[in-house]
Amino acid sequence: MSISSLTTSQFRNLSYISVNFHSKLNLITGDNGSGKSSLLESLFFLGHGKSFRTTKIENLINNVSDHFVVSVKDDRNYQLGVRRDNSGNFDIKINGDSKFRLSDLAKNIAVQVITPETFRLFFGGPKERRKFVDLGLFHVEHQYSDLWRDFRKVLLQRNACLKTRITGQQFDYWNELFCQYSQHIADVRVAYIEQLSGELNRWLKILLPTLSEDIVLHYSQGWSSKRKLIDVLNENSQREKKYGHSLFGAHKFDVKFNYKKSNIEQVLSRGQQKLFLMALTIAQANLIFNCQQIAPIILIDDIGAELDTSSRTALARAIEQLNCQLFITAIDTNALEPIIPEQQNYKMFHVEHGVISELKQGD
Ligand SMILES: Nc1ncnc2c1ncn2[C@@H]1O[C@H](COP(=O)(O)OP(=O)(O)OP(=O)(O)O)[C@@H](O)[C@H]1O
Numbered sequence: 001m002s003i004s005s006l007t008t009s010q011f012r013n014l015s016y017i018s019v020n021f022h023s024k025l026n027l028i029t030g031d032n033g034s035g036k037s038s039l040l041e042s043l044f045f046l047g048h049g050k051s052f053r054t055t056k057i058e059n060l061i062n063n064v065s066d067h068f069v070v071s072v073k074d075d076r077n078y079q080l081g082v083r084r085d086n087s088g089n090f091d092i093k094i095n096g097d098s099k100f101r102l103s104d105l106a107k108n109i110a111v112q113v114i115t116p117e118t119f120r121l122f123f124g125g126p127k128e129r130r131k132f133v134d135l136g137l138f139h140v141e142h143q144y145s146d147l148w149r150d151f152r153k154v155l156l157q158r159n160a161c162l163k164t165r166i167t168g169q170q171f172d173y174w175n176e177l178f179c180q181y182s183q184h185i186a187d188v189r190v191a192y193i194e195q196l197s198g199e200l201n202r203w204l205k206i207l208l209p210t211l212s213e214d215i216v217l218h219y220s221q222g223w224s225s226k227r228k229l230i231d232v233l234n235e236n237s238q239r240e241k242k243y244g245h246s247l248f249g250a251h252k253f254d255v256k257f258n259y260k261k262s263n264i265e266q267v268l269s270r271g272q273q274k275l276f277l278m279a280l281t282i283a284q285a286n287l288i289f290n291c292q293q294i295a296p297i298i299l300i301d302d303i304g305a306e307l308d309t310s311s312r313t314a315l316a317r318a319i320e321q322l323n324c325q326l327f328i329t330a331i332d333t334n335a336l337e338p339i340i341p342e343q344q345n346y347k348m349f350h351v352e353h354g355v356i357s358e359l360k361q362g363d
Contacts, residue, residue, distance in 0.1 A: 011061075022345075026326065112298050197217045203318060207318055282318060
């Protein structure tokens with residue numbers, strides 16, 4: 001599955017664009033400020049209901065307009081669209097039907113993004129890593145979104161008890177459910193992480209062949225794997241009361257990546273970290289593809305940043321074997337040169353002042 005066309009109106013500086021994409025590889029060039037990232041952002045918005053650059057959705061509306069519209073069609077002619085106005089109203093349409101919420105968008109396409117900033121965020125703290133793993137789980141393990149939603153409700157109740165110092169039967173009830181849900185989620189996650197780790201290894205061999213053998217993924221479930229959660233919670237009950245929220249449990253999971261016993265962000269160069277993140281993102285996209293439910297899409301903004309020619313050549317080898325649709329931007333074609341396949345199995349676009357045009361061979 002892939003996105004075959006995109007239409008946007010009044011999204012950032014893209015006043016109106018309508019474009020047909022290649023099912024596998026789309027290469028986009030343009031000067032600084034032309035609108036390349038905005039194009040990727042519009043695709044990201046349809047997969048997440050939010051931006052990867054700002055939490056203020058009103059920033060996405062063109063300065064001279066009071067609303068924006070983004071819509072895509074996939075290769076089955078399935079249509080997703082969203083309109084957002086200045087007053088905060090959303091109108092979400094899926095195949096012509098408009099009884100949907102923002103969260104419904106994410107069920108239809110799995111969009112992952114790599115920008116010059118994302119690897120800093122990714123290695124900066126557990127939040128981004130949790131989001132990343134949860135996106136994969138959400139699409140690959142079909143029971144996961146219900147499980148996670150129910151767990152969140154229990155977590156909120158348990159936190160409310162801790163905050164208001166409710167004890168006795170009411171607390172015990174939520175505490176027990178919290179432990180059950182945490183364990184269930186941890187079991188689902190550990191199985192997924194194992195799959196992800198296997199797939200990651202395959203892509204690291206292509207993207208970071210000299211380092212791949214020594215990179216290891218560590219998963220922590222949110223409490224010591226050697227102990228029962230209930231025992232950990234009992235032991236820390238005073239601390240939890242002091243803080244007024246749950247300090248251990250499935251919401252506190254993390255994944256870390258080591259290279260020869262050190263965190264990779266401390267030993268790998270920026271370019272290597274970026275390649276690592278690409279391997280991880282590709283690995284997850286492939287797992288999503290194997291479920292054959294929705295289109296996995298990877299957006300890579302500014303491929304030239306941090307990556308030298310041999311890194312980009314390695315990426316080209318990975319792309320050849322990849323089962324997902326890619327959108328890659330760069331300032332000019334030089335940065336894309338190693339990635340351009342010999343066969344005409346791609347499309348190339350140029351963005352100028354918010355207008356996108358397809359470049360045909362010889363342009
Ligand atoms: N709400 C908005 N309305 C109109 N223009 C906007 C809005 N938000 C941002 N812009 C402008 O849109 C232009 C495109 O920005 P974008 O980040 O997409 O460029 P880019 O091609 O990715 O550039 P770079 O190569 O520097 O990353 C910029 O000039 C920016 O100032």
